[in-house]
Each structure stands twice: as structure tokens, then as C-alpha cells.
Amino acid sequence: EITEGDIRRVYNGLEDGTIVTARGERFKDRASYYNKLFKSKLFKMVGKSELAHAVIEYAIPNNSVVRFVLEDDVRRIYSKTYRTEHRLLLWLCFDIGENINSLLALEQCDFRRRLNPENRDPEYVIELRRDILKRSRTARSEITLYKETAQLLDEHLAAILPGEKVFTITYASARDFLTRAASDAGVVCQPRRERITWKDLRSGMACDLARKGWSRDEINKRLGHKPSSKEIDKYLNYLAIDAHQPKAKVHQFEVAKLHERLEEASAREKLSDQRIKGMHEEIEALRAQIAGV
Numbered sequence: 276e277i278t279e280g281d282i283r284r285v286y287n288g289l290e291d292g293t294i295v296t297a298r299g300e301r302f303k304d305r306a307s308y309y310n311k312l313f314k315s316k317l318f319k320m321v322g323k324s325e326l327a328h329a330v331i332e333y334a335i336p337n338n339s340v341v342r343f344v345l346e347d348d349v350r351r352i353y354s355k356t357y358r359t360e361h362r363l364l365l366w367l368c369f370d371i372g373e374n375i376n377s378l379l380a381l382e383q384c385d386f387r388r389r390l391n392p393e394n395r396d397p398e399y400v401i402e403l404r405r406d407i408l409k410r411s412r413t414a415r416s417e418i419t420l421y422k423e424t425a426q427l428l429d430e431h432l433a434a435i436l437p438g439e440k441v442f443t444i445t446y447a448s449a450r451d452f453l454t455r456a457a458s459d460a461g462v463v464c465q466p467r468r469e470r471i472t473w474k475d476l477r478s479g480m481a482c483d484l485a486r487k488g489w490s491r492d493e494i495n496k497r498l499g500h501k502p503s504s505k506e507i508d509k510y511l512n513y514l515a516i517d518a519h520q521p522k523a524k525v526h527q528f529e530v531a532k533l534h535e536r537l538e539e540a541s542a543r544e545k546l547s548d549q550r551i552k553g554m555h556e557e558i559e560a561l562r563a564q565i566a567g568v
Contacts, residue, residue, distance in 0.1 A: 279326040282313070286330055344369070344471060344479035348462045352471075353423075355459040361452050363427040364442060368473055370424045371417050372480035372498055373403060375449060375473035379442050380407040383435045386428060397425045403499065412499035449473065 286309070288294035292301045302308055313327035349369045356362050367378055385402040398419050405414040419425055435441055444452075450473070457463070457471045464471045477498070484494050 277321070277323055277326070279329055282323075282327055282330045341478050341482065342464045342467070342469065342472075342475045343482040344462070344464060344475050346479075346483055348460075348465075349476070349479070351460040351462050352453070352456045355456040356452065358452075359427060359431050360442060360444060361449075361456075363424070363431050364444070364449060365453070365456075365476075366421060366424045366427060367401075367419075368476040369480050369483075370419050370421050371401060371403075372477045373417075374409055374412070374477070376446060377403065377407045377409070377412075379440075379444070379446060379449065381441045383432060383437050383439050383441060386432060386441070388425075388428070396422060397429065399425055399428050408499065411501075413501060415496070415499060417497060 285294065289302055289305055289308070295301055309331045313331045314324075318324040318327040346369070349365065353362060353365055356365055364375075364378065368375060371378070381401070385404065387400045387402070389398060389400060390396065391398050401417050401419065403412075403415050403417060408414060419428070432441070442449075453471065453473060462471060463469060464475045481494050481498060484497065489497075
């Protein structure tokens with residue numbers, strides 16, 4: 276007999292802080308909680324999914340402005356990261372774009388080295404198994420894109436035995452070293468200049484691939500989303516808020532116009548030189564004619 280009002284009371288209680296965790300603390304990431312609870316199969320099973328969606332439709336803001344980290348920022352963080360294991364985790368997260376906890380669960384057997392068939396550069400095929408992924412992600416194999424990732428894997432995997440986990444660090448230590456390295460490098464999350472988290476590297480990868488011309492479906496697949504997922508929209512919307520892109524287009528237009536003017540001036544100068552040369556030739560011909568007379 277649950278009603279829309281009942282669901283809304285739960286939402287209000289969470290927002291007001293009257294509904295708390297088992298520790299007596301207020302729910303911090305309430306947007307994720309609403310999505311995971313109100314969009315779950317439970318409400319579909321009892322035929323109340325439309326009511327739940329009606330509540331969270333206004334309860335959860337549309338975060339079209341996505342947090343992200345640029346490739347140059349990752350390289351700056353890398354310059355302040357010194358352990359090979361930490362460096363590998365950093366590049367792997369930005370390269371593959373998978374959840375940090377899933378990456379920490381990878382084993383030596385999940386990595387297969389090979390040579391790129393086009394340029395013969397080393398690369399790795401990484402098996403992202405169903406049992407280490409979030410329920411919303413699809414199991415898949417991904418190829419590393421950056422040479423730094425392959426080089427670090429060559430170095431780090433040499434000491435890892437089959438069946439062993441590639442990373443020995445915990446999520447807490449991974450969070451701490453990322454925060455420390457980003458602070459030392461003076462790197463913050465864009466566009467609101469907030470502190471960087473591992474999730475920002477995943478969204479940064481998606482934004483970076485969008486800037487480099489990857490299609491919606493290609494990015495969606497690399498992120499491990501289902502084909503019907505609309506999560507990709509917020510990453511593609513990044514292109515609309517990247518102020519440097521339209522600025523670059525204006526700059527390119529101005530450069531093109533300037534180049535066109537220079538070519539026109541050069542053509543006029545060339546034509547003028549030809550005319551002057553023609554006049555000199557005529558004068559010389561007249562002088563020769565007068566001298567002959």
C-alpha cells in the first residue's frame with residue numbers, strides 16, 4: 276500500500292537528517308543512495324517504480340556539469356608520485372577508466388601483454404571480470420592506450436606471481452596518496468576546482484576521449500556501461516562547457532583569416548613585382564633601340 280507520499284517522507288527524512296545511518300550519522304552521498312534504492316528492482320517487483328521515479332525526478336539534481344581531470348593534470352600528479360605501484364594505479368585508472376576498487380582487485384592473470392598490430396608498440400589487454408565489477412558494469416576486455424601504462428606494467432608485473440593481486444595497497448592508502456600527490460602538484464578537479472578523487476580520473480578519461488573524437492558508443496563501451504545507459508550524456512555535455520574549445524575555434528578562424536590576408540598581400544606584391552620587372556624590361560628595350568639609332 277506504499278504511496279508516493281510515503282516515499283517522499285523517506286526522502287525528506289534523509290534530507291533533514293532525521294533518518295540516519297547505523298552509526299547515527301547523516302547520509303552523505305544521498306544522490307547515490309536515492310538512485311540505488313528508488314531505482315532498484317524492489318520497487319519494480321511491487322509495481323511502485325513509477326512512484327519512486329516521480330519522487331527522485333525532482334529530488335536528485337541533474338548534474339550535467341561533470342567533474343573531470345585533464346591528461347596534463349594526470350601527468351603533473353604523476354610527477355609527484357614516486358612508487359611504481361602508485362604510478363601504475365594512477366595511469367591505469369585514467370587509461371582504462373574503471374572503478375578504483377575493481378582495479379585494486381585485479382590479478383596477474385588478468386593482464387596479457389602483446390604488440391600493437393599497427394605500430395608494434397607494447398600494449399596490454401586487461402580482463403575486467405564480472406566478479407570484480409559493480410553490478411551496473413559489463414564484463415569486458417580493454418586495451419591500454421598510453422605507453423606509460425604498458426611500461427609501468429612491464430616493470431611492476433615482473434615481480435607478481437600468477438594468481439597474486441597486482442596491487443597490495445588498500446583503498447584508503449590509494450585515496451591518501453592521490454590526495455597528497457595532487458596537492459603537491461597543485462592540481463584540482465575541473466570545472467569547480469575541488470579536491471580530486473579516483474572517480475574524477477574515470478570521468479576525466481571519458482571527457483578526454485570525447486575531445487579526441489571517440490564516438491558515444493566507443494566511450495560507453497570503454498566505461499563498461501550498457502548500450503542503453505544515459506550516463507554517457509553528462510560526459511559528452513562536457514564538450515559544451517569546455518570554454519577553451521570555442522575559444523580555440525575563434526582563434527583558428529582568426530589565424531585562417533590572417534593567413535588568407537597574408538596570401539592576398541603576397542599575391543599583390545608578386546603581381547606588383549612582375550609589373551615593375553616588366554617596366555624595367557620595356558625601359559631596357561627602349562634604351563637599346565635608342566642606342567642602335
